[in-house]
Amino acid sequence: MRLGLFGGTFDPPHLGHLVAASEACDALRLDRLLWIPAAVHPLKGGRVRTPAPLRLEMAAAAVAGDPRFGVDDLELKRQGPSYTVDTLREVRDRHPAAEIFFLTGADNLADLPRWREPDEIARIATLAVVSREGETLPDDPAYPAVHVPVTRVDVSSTLVRGRAATGQTLRYLVPDAVRAVIERERLYREPSPLDRIR
Ligand code: ATP
Numbered sequence: 001m002r003l004g005l006f007g008g009t010f011d012p013p014h015l016g017h018l019v020a021a022s023e024a025c026d027a028l029r030l031d032r033l034l035w036i037p038a039a040v041h042p043l044k045g046g047r048v049r050t051p052a053p054l055r056l057e058m059a060a061a062a063v064a065g066d067p068r069f070g071v072d073d074l075e076l077k078r079q080g081p082s083y084t085v086d087t088l089r090e091v092r093d094r095h096p097a098a099e100i101f102f103l104t105g106a107d108n109l110a111d112l113p114r115w116r117e118p119d120e121i122a123r124i125a126t127l128a129v130v131s132r133e134g135e136t137l138p139d140d141p142a143y144p145a146v147h148v149p150v151t152r153v154d155v156s157s158t159l160v161r162g163r164a165a166t167g168q169t170l171r172y173l174v175p176d177a178v179r180a181v182i183e184r185e186r187l188y189r190e191p192s193p194l195d196r197i198r
């Protein structure tokens, strides 16, 4: 089995995530892609993060209906923020026969040598760098990575939160089921200071 992992804060998940995830599945011929919401410090960067159970619910709502996708809460179950290498070890132990692909954005790849145990990460998983048209990859990545070009969709969680804060519609930017959770919980009604400067 070819198993992909797609980590993110998913606060909230949006169309850009879905297009990238779907196209990466095709390009890498993945049998399954697990979306893994990250445990983040609730006040990291000066912005109040949506509680993990709601980010998990939104991720599950976003992937529902696509049999290739699943959500895994393994990082949320641990105490405190996770290291990628620990997540990869856990997934490998659970799926010993799987070939594991770790999806990451082009910006993250340059940081890999500073992650914990980068060599072990590269041993356990094939790095797959999702890049949007116009995005440049590091010239000399310290670790070999598969390049996965995806259709450029300029939606970000920051954009979605900003629209919610000013009462603009989120329709078609996030799946209807995600929009329903955002409305039910009245998420992102307050603009966050950090979001405003990005
Ligand atoms: P924020 O605006 O808060 O930074 P985000 O939209 O980048 O949020 P994340 O949860 O941080 O969402 O993203 C998870 C992963 O998805 C990251 O690797 C990120 O590079 C990638 N990603 C985010 N938006 C897009 C998009 N529009 N197209 C392709 N990949 C994306």
Ligand code: MG
Pocket (backbone or CB within 6 Å): 156
């Ligand atoms: Mg981001």
